[in-house]
Amino acid sequence: METFLIPHLGQLILGDLTGRQLNAAFAQIAVTRNRAGQPQTACTLHHVHTTLRAALNAAVREGLISDNPARRVELPARDHPQTLVWTEARVAEWKATGTRPTVAVWTAAQLAAFLDYVRDDSLYPLWWLIALRGLRRGEAAGLRWADVDLHEGQLAVVRQRTTAGYDVIEGPPKSTASRRTVALDKHTVQVLRQHRTRQQDRRTRRLAAGKVCHDGGYVFTGPDGLPLHPGYLTQRLRLLVDRAGLPPIRLHDLRHGAATLAHAAGADMKTIQDQLGHATIRLTADTYTTVLPTAARDAAEATATYLIAASKPGAEVTQQINR
Known part of the structure; x- marks a missing residue:
């Protein structure tokens, strides 16, 4: 709102707003530069448009305007990069030239190698949970023990911790479909049980040593018991992947890989859709189910x-x- 919409539209009268004015404003936004010094991407323009359309829809409901002019805005098509698998050939090219796919997932063997490498990392249960069950970064960061039922083998996604700049915002999941129950296999339950025991032991030791240790009920915390900054998870994964000598992936690519593995293991599209919290099965099929070699x-x-x-x-x- 403050970066794009208010500077380009704030001086206009709501009742006089037209599609032509909005198209002109978006044309001006498109030629501005992002933090990397590059022109705004089509994805950014679509996010700005979604925000504007929602605001104007509210104005229509309140009777302030009779029609939503945002419906007549023409935007460039968003590029949806194809998710590729780190095959031997792609790994060899990356090592030789540094070229890497925009979106890439590990093979099952590569993922297993990573999980074996980070077995002693304090966040091993988080890497395992995202890699196997496909939680989003913010969902994992905001997960609380109250929403985990290890007896029944399931967890409920009811909140997330996201970022705006460096500030953390905690609230409900990104959509209604994102509020979901995720089934847990027996091994994942065991991983989480062990993690909870270690977390409780660490808290007891810190308190006994006279150190502060918060108890906010979060599943994944720092040594002081406070929830983790989502950005830290991204940085930590990048460091671990580099140390493990594996081809690079983003934290969100672990989520891509979880869907890919489930698909390769025989899970149907509807099950994967529910697991990931997608609103439509088409999004699941188009984006997340790259077939492993x-x-x-x-x-x-x-x-x-x-x-x-x-x-x-x-x-x-x-x-x-x-x-």
Whole structure:
């Protein structure tokens, strides 16, 4: 609001606002520069437009205007980078040239190597939880023990810790669909049980030593018991990945990978959609379910086997009988 909308639209009268004025304003916004000195991306423009459209929809509901002119704003198409898997060939190219995909996920073997490397890291349960169950960064940072049921093997996503600049904002999940219950397997339950025991032991030792240790009920905290800054999680993962010698991924790519692994393990799209908290199954299918090489090869082999079998004498009659 303060960076884009007020400077470009704040002087206009709400009742006189037109689609032409909004298109002119967005054209001006598009040529401004972001913090990296680059022109504003299409994604940024769409986020600004979503905020404006929501505000004007509220004005329509309150009877201040009769129509929402934001509906007539023309924006550039957003680029949705394809999620790629760190195959051996891509890893070799990255090591030789430094070139890396915009969005990339590890193979199951690479993820297993990472989790084995960070087994003694204090945030191992967090890396495991995001990598296996696909929580968002803010959802993991805001998770409380009150929302984790280790007896039933599930957790409820009811809050998140997000950032605005460096400031942390804690509130409800990003959408209604994001409020969800996530099933936990037996191994994940065991990881969290052990984590809770270590956390309680650490708190007891600090208090016995006369040190401050807060008890806000958060699952993942610093040594003083305070919840973690979401930005720290991003920085910590980058450091650990570099030390492990693995191809680089972002923290959000662990979430991509969780969906990919679930898909490769046989989970259907609806189950993955519910697990990730997506509003539509199309978003799940288009964005998060990159097929891992092994699953793709299995599908290719099955297709070829079916075709070869169909080409054998009498195969067509056999198929008709089997039906």
